[in-house]
Amino acid sequence: MQFRQLGKTDITVSALCLGTMTWGEQNSQSEGIAQIDRAKEYGVNFIDTAEMYPVPPRAETYTKTEQIIGEYFKQRGDRADWVLASKIAGPGNGIDYIRDGQLRHNRQHIREAVDSSLKRLQTDWIDLYQLHWPERPTNFFGQLDYKHQESQFTAFEETLDALAEQVKAGKIRHVGLSNETPWGTMEFLKLAESRNLPRCVSIQNPYSLLNRTFEIGLAEVAIREQCGLLAYSPLAFGMLSGKYENGARPADARLTLFSRFARYSNPQAVTACSRYVALAKEHGLDPAQMALAFVTARPFVTSNIIGATTMEQLESNLASSELTLSSEVMEGIQAIHTAQPNPAP
Numbered sequence: 001m002q003f004r005q006l007g008k009t010d011i012t013v014s015a016l017c018l019g020t021m022t023w024g025e026q027n028s029q030s031e032g033i034a035q036i037d038r039a040k041e042y043g044v045n046f047i048d049t050a051e052m053y054p055v056p057p058r059a060e061t062y063t064k065t066e067q068i069i070g071e072y073f074k075q076r077g078d079r080a081d082w083v084l085a086s087k088i089a090g091p092g093n094g095i096d097y098i099r100d101g102q103l104r105h106n107r108q109h110i111r112e113a114v115d116s117s118l119k120r121l122q123t124d125w126i127d128l129y130q131l132h133w134p135e136r137p138t139n140f141f142g143q144l145d146y147k148h149q150e151s152q153f154t155a156f157e158e159t160l161d162a163l164a165e166q167v168k169a170g171k172i173r174h175v176g177l178s179n180e181t182p183w184g185t186m187e188f189l190k191l192a193e194s195r196n197l198p199r200c201v202s203i204q205n206p207y208s209l210l211n212r213t214f215e216i217g218l219a220e221v222a223i224r225e226q227c228g229l230l231a232y233s234p235l236a237f238g239m240l241s242g243k244y245e246n247g248a249r250p251a252d253a254r255l256t257l258f259s260r261f262a263r264y265s266n267p268q269a270v271t272a273c274s275r276y277v278a279l280a281k282e283h284g285l286d287p288a289q290m291a292l293a294f295v296t297a298r299p300f301v302t303s304n305i306i307g308a309t310t311m312e313q314l315e316s317n318l319a320s321s322e323l324t325l326s327s328e329v330m331e332g333i334q335a336i337h338t339a340q341p342n343p344a345p
Helices: 029-042 064-076 107-121 156-168 182-195 219-224 267-282 287-296 311-322 327-339
Strands: 003-005 012-014 016-019 046-048 083-088 126-131 172-178 200-206 228-232 301-306
Touching (some): 012 301, 016 029, 016 311, 083 107, 267 287, 267 327
Parallel strands (some): 016 046, 046 083
Antiparallel strands (some): 003 012
16 A cells, blocks of 8 residues: 655555445444454555535434444544544535534634534544535535635634644644635635644545546646645546446445436436446456546545445455556546546536
8 A cells, every 4th residue: 555645744644545425324333344444454544534424414314424433443442543534514515404504614613513523533633624615605516617606704714723723722633625626725725824824734626537627726736735635536426437337226326326416427427437437348457446546646646535335345446556557548548538528527
């Protein structure tokens, strides 16, 4: 397993990060704990969660994912072996049951969110605490066409001040962004430098063969500012594994269970996906491993967040870390991307 520096910190994280958003919905506690055990055995030291998980979010399951991770730490006693990342939710998205809708990134809500996560995770600290999505209306979760809206949102300086208090208290070590734009990222970085506030060390945004929009405005920021990408949905909710080819809907698969997840299954994405799957098979590769290896190797990626609902999927995802794509495969990927760029942003 390769390890990479997290921003400008002294922390190194595995090139693969264990994602957890299915735990408490598609996966039981015992299955989640088994996944952590196996990932650690393979060399993974990085685990990502969020107060809002599991996904799809529901009032009945909210908090379950962090509780499962907390139970793991209680049973194994190896908290210090892990780089643990979690996130505070933002407003909207039908999750008003979290803190009774108190979802601003201000001092009070950040303090309450951190304390609640620490309790569920059964730990004294979170290594990386991220803003799950912007408080302001902007283009994220698949929206590309920015439509400006005047709105009231917590000043970035207040947010960083509040996070600084949590760092000073020893409850979090570092801060990061998620689903953020180039403007937002640079504003946070600029304020951190000018006001001596915590500097964002990472940005967790979607990135896959079906969505390379990160390259347009944020890849240069990630490299020059040492604020690397934690890539989520690298398999586009499993589309790039090939299991949904020809309209297939395997039992218990995410897109079979939850019709709301249409982000990666529009007609253009389906067509592009078939081409990527065919390319992998042409070169004797597993389609999912090819898609993951592509993401992991990108120079602006700090860690690639893998998620699995079965141990078989997890084993395949972990093994992708040993795959180096040939120049012929990379040329084939670029040809498909050029013909049909970013069909599922």
